[in-house]
Amino acid sequence: MVWLKRCLLGSTLVALSIAVWLWLTMLSPWFYERPSHLPDIEQRSHQVFVYGTLRYAPVRWVVMYASGNPTKATLEGYERTNLDLTPNQEAHVDGLLLEVTPNQLARLDRYERLGIRYERVKQTLADGTTAWVYVRLPSLSRLRLPSPDYQAALVP
Template sequence: MIWLKRLVIGSLLCLAGLAVWLWLTMLSPWFYDRPEELPAIEQRTHQVFVYGTLRYLPVRWVVMGSSGSPEPARLHGFERQGLDLTASTGKYVDGLLLTVTPEALARLDRYEQLGIRYERVKQTLADGSSAWVYMRLPMVGQLNIPSPAQGVALLTYD
């Protein structure tokens, strides 16, 4: 019988840990500060094309607090590589079109770490409608910065 008590206590601790982690990453005032240079979110409904983890209902409920009324959608001219999109002629990415409130869009911005990890770009979908799409910002290691071997002088301080 002691094993049952340990199982119940362990399960409750795991659930509590999960709840704390979700709160910290999705709702807490820590771990993400919206960059000041980003424009304010317009107070209207928004269309958002999602193609990664946000295709799954439980993730959308945790992130946005709603389902977003998903509809199948397709984005032409891009190819999915992991959780990122790259421009690719003749390719397309299937996903979902969500209709979200300004509050839900702010929560999506936090989830995607808008201005830090992703940017939100208006794109035209296959059906002609336009929607926000989160595109990965270039990582420092992926930027095309010339090295000293390419004839760029480095500044040194004596």
């Protein structure tokens, strides 16, 4: 009986931890503020190509409160590298095309940390459809370092 109580307590703590993490990352007013330099979202329906976690219906329901009416889609000329897309003329990325409202696009922007972790760019898919695609922003390791003269000026 003690084992069952511990198991239930452990399961409850895990479920609560997941719920708190989801709330903090997707719904809370903390940890993400849309950068002011980003343009406002146009008040119309949008097409979005997804190739990672958003391919899974439960994730889309938690993020957007909707499925997005997914259809299979392909982005040619790119390959998936971890959480990013890398240009490769001989490759393609399979994913889903979603139809989203402006509010749902804003929720996707929050989930992808638009302007902080990802940028949203227009791409033409294999069938000729134009859709938004989230592409990782350059990491700090890939940013150009200041010139040696600048670095020397910092050393006393």
